[in-house]
Every structure is written in structure tokens, then in C-alpha cells.
Amino acid sequence: MASKESIYKALEEVMDPEIPVLSVIDLGMITDVQTGDEIVVKMIPTFAACPAISYLQSNIKKVLEEKLKMPVSVLIDKSVNWASSRMTQAGREKLKNYGIAPPPREQQSDPLLTIASQVPCPHCGSRETYLRSPFGATLCRAMHYCKSCGQVFEQFKPLD
Template sequence: MPYTEKQILEWLDGVKDPEIPVLSLVDLGVITGIDIKEESVVIEMTPTFVGCPALDMMKSDVLTVLKEKGVKHAEVEINFKKSWSSDKITEKGRRALKQFGLAPPPAGKVLLEDLDILEHVPCPRCSSTNTELKNPFGPTLCRSIHYCNECREAFEQFKPV
């Protein structure tokens, strides 16, 4: 077999979220399947949000990288078989988000029963929980807006879904 799954995952680790250039698609958790048959590779992907406008760009970035690595026949299939939720972001991904200045979503499954869960999100700069939710909707579908009372500055969180 010319390619291994491990090798392909390493290549895809180089493909970043177009809006969060420190976070790879692998760490974001949107790569849901890799099917290798001899010279051909089919990547299964799922969007973070159904209406995510970055999806086409991610798809074409994946194809470009596979082509650069010499994969003869590559395809990307978008489906919802394993639908994305924020607990799919890896530990490495969470750290990258925080460094980038975006509060990572809480680890583990989130049951969004009340907007209170979005209150007191730790500030990505000073880690204080003396923060307030300003808006559950933000500049992109996957971000909410918060304010840190310690830094006296706004910040965004990658929303728990």
C-alpha cells in the first residue's frame, strides 16, 4: 500500500483552518475518515457549523496538499455521518486556540441547556473567570463574544456545540 493513514494525517496536520491559522483541520476534528485504496485516497470531512463558509476553502486546501504530496487520485467527501461537536477539538488544538487569543470550548460533551454555560469563560489572556458573556453570536458562526473584567478587554470563545 503506497500511503498509510498515519502519513496522511501528518500531511493534513499542515492544513490550517482558514480563519484560525494556528489550528490544523486534524486538531479541529473535522477530518472524520480516511479511506485508502491503492493509489486513491478519499478524505471524509464534516463542517463545524452547517453554514460554515470556510468549508469549500478547507476542502480545496486538503486536495492541494494531497496533490503536492503526489497522491494520484484524491477526493474529499463532505457528510454528517460523524457530526462535529466542540469536544472533537484535540488537546493540542485547545492549546493552539488559547495561544491565538481565542478561548477554547470546555473539554468534553456540552449539554447546552442554558446560556449560563457561556458565562465566566476563562479569559485566554489572563485566565481569569471574572468575565461576562456579551453575545452568544460573534463575528463568525463558531465564535461568541465575551468581556474580561480583569483585562478590561473583549475576547472571543470558540463556541461549545
């Protein structure tokens, strides 16, 4: 029987297909693991309409079965909604180093105001930025522009 620690360690190798520097652990997508005759992993997507849900389920199953040599079931946990506050501090740093601004820790009452606020540029750290578009390459990102370094960058949208 696999330990919960070994399961979580293996899950650190399951990377998000859209942001390949972040694992499902970094994103806070795993809500529970159970072990016995089979490993049961409960997960939540970062967005309900995320096109990568089935890919992630399949990849979690594949990685755990290969590493731990046990049958695995991966279920969507419908009792919990993902929130950007679930992202680990390590995940936030990885996201910034990848060139995407992490979601802010505190949100304003209007989510659009939160993403429209001066988001620190992940390239130079300047707050001299503005929102170019609330729509980025995926549903979970917005586009910003940095006046200091001239870079366009994405921000992972806050969701709480």
C-alpha cells in the same frame, strides 16, 4: 500507495482559514481516510453553514496531492456531526494561545448558559468575565469581556 500515517501527517498542514493556528486535525474535522489507487478523505464542517467548507475541501485535496503525489477525493461525511469535544487538547491550547477561549469540556443543558458562564480569559486566565454577545466574528464564536485585564475576547462556542 500512501500510508494512513502519512495522510494524517500531511493533513496537519491544512489550516482553518478563520483560525489559522488550527489544523483540520486539531479541530477533529477528519472522520476517515482511505487509501488505494486514490486517497479518499471524509470530513465534517464545524458548523453546517460554515462558509469555508469548499475552501477546506479544495485545500485538503491540494496539500495531499502535492505531498503524496496521488489523486484525492474529499467528501463531506453526513453520518457524523461535528462536536466541540472532537477538538484535540493541542488544538485547545493553540486556540487559547491565539487569544480565543476554547469551548468548555462540560456543557450545561442550555447552550446559552454554557457560553454565558464565566469563561476563563485567554489573556490573563481570570474567571472575572462576562458574555458581551452570543454573536462573534463568525457563527462559531461568542464575545466576552474580562473585568481583570479589560480585554474583549472571543470564545469558540461549545457544540455537542
